[in-house]
Amino acid sequence: MHHLDRSLIAEAPSFEGLDAAALDDILGHAQPFRIPKGDVAFRQGEPAEKFFLLLHGRLKVNRLNAHGQQMVVRFVNPDDMFGVAMAIQSPTYPGTATAAVDSLALVWPNSAWVGMISRYPALAVNTMRALGARLQDSQQRILDLSTQKVEQRIAGAVLQLAQQAGRKSSEGTRIDFPLSRQDLAEMTASTLHTVSRTLSAWEAFGLVDCGRQSLVVRDSAGLQAIANGIEAE
Known part of the structure; x- marks a missing residue:
């Protein structure tokens, strides 16, 4: 059985406010996930069965619009949680995440999410705060495009x-x-x-x-x- 050091996630904003026991419990459901440069963590439209936290590297998230045009939605930075489609009640991933460089993430099955946020409400609060910030960024981009x-x-x-x-x-x-x-x-x-x-x-x-x-x-x-x-x- 793998043993992951809690220091891997202790500084991540998603886990802010959680104590050592909580971090150990959360890590008990995680697996390391290497993403070589150019490989994808998930593709737009695939069933959203996992969520991730980037430890090292950088990922680019692209999305195809209704006209088939590709857009870079955002870049995933170390300590960012990504692929959290279940938090917005989406059954599929809304974009494609591709490694811009060799990257290392942690991955959890979606089945672990409900138990994690029920035991640690701070995780849900932190996640919604991050999603809210991304929504604000998206709204600002739309405003910038028009003005x-x-x-x-x-x-x-x-x-x-x-x-x-x-x-x-x-x-x-x-x-x-x-x-x-x-x-x-x-x-x-x-x-x-x-x-x-x-x-x-x-x-x-x-x-x-x-x-x-x-x-x-x-x-x-x-x-x-x-x-x-x-x-x-």
């Missing part, structure tokens, strides 16, 4: 990723997982051509450094000005 220019949306997305997954270096803040221009296009309802043209212009201004699937923010204040609707000069 902002595409350059503002791209700048806002880059800044958000730098905040969530940025590592400071002598060059600036490097987003620490492979990020393609197509990813940014799908995040911002833009096109690959527009994202490429915009990043090239920003690189010329010294705002960012771009690689094939890498991005370094050199001037966050300059990007923030663009996100706020102030044109770069």
Whole structure:
């Protein structure tokens, strides 16, 4: 029988306020789950039979809309719970979660969920708080799509990723997982051509450094000005 150390989940927001005995009990229902880069944890429309907590790595969640267009809904960061379709009473996963880098998660069967939240109401409260924050993010994205220019949306997305997954270096803040221009296009309802043209212009201004699937923010204040609707000069 596997024995997982409670320190793996002690800092995760989903388990905030739970004592050591509760964490050990919750871990008793979990299994480690490795997700190599490019593999999927689950696909949109599949029966939602499990839920997850990301320990290491990064996942990208895509969703196909009614017109068959693919959008990046969000990136899953370490300590995020994901795939919690049962918490929104969905029998299937609403998106596809793909590992952007080699990743490690914990996985629980959905059958464990009711018992866990009945024994530990704080888990339900924490989960609903996280889902509420995601809903607010989604509503803000819808507002941005209807009110902002595409350059503002791209700048806002880059800044958000730098905040969530940025590592400071002598060059600036490097987003620490492979990020393609197509990813940014799908995040911002833009096109690959527009994202490429915009990043090239920003690189010329010294705002960012771009690689094939890498991005370094050199001037966050300059990007923030663009996100706020102030044109770069």
